[in-house]
Amino acid sequence: MMSYFFQLLISGIVVGSIYALSALGFVLIYKSSRVLNIAHGQIIAGGAFITYALTVWADIPIYISFFLSMIITFFLAMSVERIFLRRLIGEPVISVIMVTIGLMSILDGIIYLTPFGSENFSFPVFFPKTPISFGGVSVSWTQLVGVIITFLLIAAFSWFFKKSTIGISMRAVSDDQLAAMSVGISVPKVFGLAWAAAGLSAAAAGGIIGNITGLNFDTLHAFGITVFPVVILGGLDSIIGAVAAGIIMGLIQQFASGYLDGHFGLSGTAEVLPYIILLVILLFKPHGLFGIHEIERV
Amino acid sequence: MKQNKIKFISIMVSAAVIISFSCSVHAGQTYKLALSLAITGPTSDAGNPYAKGVEDYFKYVNDNKLLGDDIIECTIRDDQYKTDVTKRNFEEFLDNGIVFYLNYSTGSTLALKQDFEEEKIPVIPASFHAGNLVDSNYIFLPIASYSAQCIGLAEYVAAHHKGGGIPKAAMFIHPSAFGRGPVEDVEKAVKAGLNMEIVEVTEHGKDLDNTAMLQRFISKGVQYVITQTIQSPVATLLKDANRLGLAAKSFGEEGKLTFLGAHYTGGNDLIALAGPAAENFFWTTSYTLTSEPGPGTDMQLALAKKYGRDDKAANSHNYTNGIMAAQVAAECIIRAKAKGSKITRETLYNELLAMNGDNAFKLDTTVGPVTYSKTDHEGVDNLQLYSVQNGVFKSVGKPFSPEYSKKIK
Numbered sequence: 001m002m003s004y005f006f007q008l009l010i011s012g013i014v015v016g017s018i019y020a021l022s023a024l025g026f027v028l029i030y031k032s033s034r035v036l037n038i039a040h041g042q043i044i045a046g047g048a049f050i051t052y053a054l055t056v057w058a059d060i061p062i063y064i065s066f067f068l069s070m071i072i073t074f075f076l077a078m079s080v081e082r083i084f085l086r087r088l089i090g091e092p093v094i095s096v097i098m099v100t101i102g103l104m105s106i107l108d109g110i111i112y113l114t115p116f117g118s119e120n121f122s123f124p125v126f127f128p129k130t131p132i133s134f135g136g137v138s139v140s141w142t143q144l145v146g147v148i149i150t151f152l153l154i155a156a157f158s159w160f161f162k163k164s165t166i167g168i169s170m171r172a173v174s175d176d177q178l179a180a181m182s183v184g185i186s187v188p189k190v191f192g193l194a195w196a197a198a199g200l201s202a203a204a205a206g207g208i209i210g211n212i213t214g215l216n217f218d219t220l221h222a223f224g225i226t227v228f229p230v231v232i233l234g235g236l237d238s239i240i241g242a243v244a245a246g247i248i249m250g251l252i253q254q255f256a257s258g259y260l261d262g263h264f265g266l267s268g269t270a271e272v273l274p275y276i277i278l279l280v281i282l283l284f285k286p287h288g289l290f291g292i293h294e295i296e297r298v
Numbered sequence: 299m300k301q302n303k304i305k306f307i308s309i310m311v312s313a314a315v316i317i318s319f320s321c322s323v324h325a326g327q328t329y330k331l332a333l334s335l336a337i338t339g340p341t342s343d344a345g346n347p348y349a350k351g352v353e354d355y356f357k358y359v360n361d362n363k364l365l366g367d368d369i370i371e372c373t374i375r376d377d378q379y380k381t382d383v384t385k386r387n388f389e390e391f392l393d394n395g396i397v398f399y400l401n402y403s404t405g406s407t408l409a410l411k412q413d414f415e416e417e418k419i420p421v422i423p424a425s426f427h428a429g430n431l432v433d434s435n436y437i438f439l440p441i442a443s444y445s446a447q448c449i450g451l452a453e454y455v456a457a458h459h460k461g462g463g464i465p466k467a468a469m470f471i472h473p474s475a476f477g478r479g480p481v482e483d484v485e486k487a488v489k490a491g492l493n494m495e496i497v498e499v500t501e502h503g504k505d506l507d508n509t510a511m512l513q514r515f516i517s518k519g520v521q522y523v524i525t526q527t528i529q530s531p532v533a534t535l536l537k538d539a540n541r542l543g544l545a546a547k548s549f550g551e552e553g554k555l556t557f558l559g560a561h562y563t564g565g566n567d568l569i570a571l572a573g574p575a576a577e578n579f580f581w582t583t584s585y586t587l588t589s590e591p592g593p594g595t596d597m598q599l600a601l602a603k604k605y606g607r608d609d610k611a612a613n614s615h616n617y618t619n620g621i622m623a624a625q626v627a628a629e630c631i632i633r634a635k636a637k638g639s640k641i642t643r644e645t646l647y648n649e650l651l652a653m654n655g656d657n658a659f660k661l662d663t664t665v666g667p668v669t670y671s672k673t674d675h676e677g678v679d680n681l682q683l684y685s686v687q688n689g690v691f692k693s694v695g696k697p698f699s700p701e702y703s704k705k706i707k
Binding site: 004007008011014015018108112115117118119120121122125129131133138139140143209212213214215216218219222223226254255257258261262267268270271 | 342505542
């Protein structure tokens with residue numbers, strides 16, 4: 001019984017970490033530009049497919065492909081910001097969100113033109129097949145490496161925002177674009193960097209999810225929506241919030257599935273609970289667990 | 299005078315050329331058919347090769363003059379799995395004067411059922427949902443329904459279960475009419491005497507980890523998991539079962555889980571997604587597979603080569619699925635023509651209804667003949683069980699027809 005509990009605990013942390021990594025892209029963009037990028041799922045899928053293409057079609061070792069894909073997506077996301085969003089600086093947020101919805105359709109269309117739009121693939125097996133088992137609890141190598149990469153990236157981004165000059169500039173832009181510009185910070189540059197960093201994290205998430213589920217466009221891009229409750233729960237502008245909320249959601253889903261489904265006539269609770277929590281949080285704590293609650297004097 | 303003569307001869311020659319060309323154009327009839335399906339969007343991994351199968355077979359019919367001078371013109375449109383787009387496409391097809399329609403998804407087939415009745419147009423969807431046939435005269439499933447497939451799998455479990463007691467099974471289904479449809483019918487079969495217990499029915503979501511569910515199944519004594527969904531969630535399920543050491547190495551291995559699935563859960567796409575974890579997955583469909591060579595698959599591969607399809611499409615069971623739907627539609631036209639009938643919706647409908655007994659349509663792309671009648675709108679009643687062995691689907695036993703699907707009707 002205890003090993004069952006611990007297995008659910010570990011699985012919840014694994015799933016939650018991947019949620020956190022997927023949610024990170026939303027947070028990075030929102031934190032610096034107050035924009036919610038609806039096309040984030042498409043970027044996650046794009047990153048996964050680039051890794052696959054480099055590994056299988058270009059015959060590059062998968063570890064190198066993974067990092068190359070992160071670099072490529074970094075520049076691709078930066079270009080997306082440059083082409084589609086830069087002109088909208090200063091425009092109402094709703095206009096920018098509508099542009100990201102349009103962007104989602106454009107990216108869908110582009111991916112559908114490639115074999116990745118309608119075919120299924122899987123990465124070659126590159127981790128040991130035997131999972132790591134301890135006391136009746138097992139974790140696959142893919143999951144373990146996924147969790148490590150997630151925490152490394154999250155630590156790097158947290159440090160970047162707190163300590164680096166550019167990170168501090170990004171936070172300044174997020175607080176007040178006009179004030180940031182008045183002290184010489186380049187707002188367009190900050191926006192470009194935010195998108196690029198989100199692209200980088202999306203590629204990492206795509207690679208990990210693709211390894212777990214296989215490469216199917218619908219499954220991959222759906223993660224953009226799947227992690228939405230995580231983003232809201234954590235607070236749209238908090239990296240630590242994304243991590244905490246991701247893990248909370250992962251644990252809730254696993255424990256709900258493990259202890260509620262199949263009992264009391266319940267089924268599918270893991271699917272429903274995140275949205276119930278989302279509603280409750282929005283009612284009582286609209287800025288999420290760690291989101292900044294802005295106080296305005298009137 | 300001489301100039302007038304030359305002018306007259308030129309005009310006459312030109313007229314003769316125009317008449318001769320127009321004669322050859324009008325020598326044959328053009329029969330308009332149409333297909334609306336997901337070439338892009340959700341489930342396009344199945345829709346894309348399906349569309350290629352339909353397109354290639356009709357091209358083959360025209361190129362090889364299987365209808366003499368007559369030709370089939372089949373318009374194929376992408377609907378991205380959106381029912382409203384399918385409906386719009388269908389309405390445009392009607393305006394173009396189609397005589398036969400090929401549809402795709404369960405959702406749109408159910409939504410357009412009434413339109414098919416009003417238009418009195420024969421329809422073959424790519425959805426094998428038994429509910430398509432309820433209150434419908436014009437929808438014809440190409441092969442056995444998902445319900446019949448799941449019952450067939452359950453019968454196989456009941457017949458081959460090792461060890462004592464009643465075999466315990468769980469159902470892992472798609473959260474839609476497509477997935478839910480068969481559950482009630484399998485439950486009916488169990489009530490009617492099928493020796494199996496359904497311990498749990500689970501609808502899946504976008505799961506990254508199925509540990510909790512798999513452990514729960516084991517704790518409840520489940521030994522068999524019957525899946526009725528698409529490949530992607532099944533692939534994740536199989537990977538998790540392998541990671542946890544819960545996947546049976548052979549059918550019915552005690553204390554482990556044996557996974558089985560209906561048509562859209564399997565095929566090469568499952569192997570592409572699950573990799574080695576797909577080993578020993580049991581799958582049923584009525585189609586022949588290129589991993590088991592035979593006349594049908596030879597024809598399929600030749601067709602794919604002729605029309606420049608890549609290996610992936612050529613070996614897809616959904617390409618076979620499309621070819622077969624087109625074969626049935628073309629056969630109706632051939633039979634109606636042979637009788638001297640005018641090709642209309644009504645004559646093609648009557649040809650479908652007459653496709654039984656000695657008139658059953660025997661084709662090599664399926665493991666049994668296509669039989670339809672006024673009371674039977676499921677095409678191929680036979681199913682073949684396959685299992686993944688060394689990375690390819692291999693047949694297990696001979697084609698069979700699920701007994702309980704008839705008993706519960």
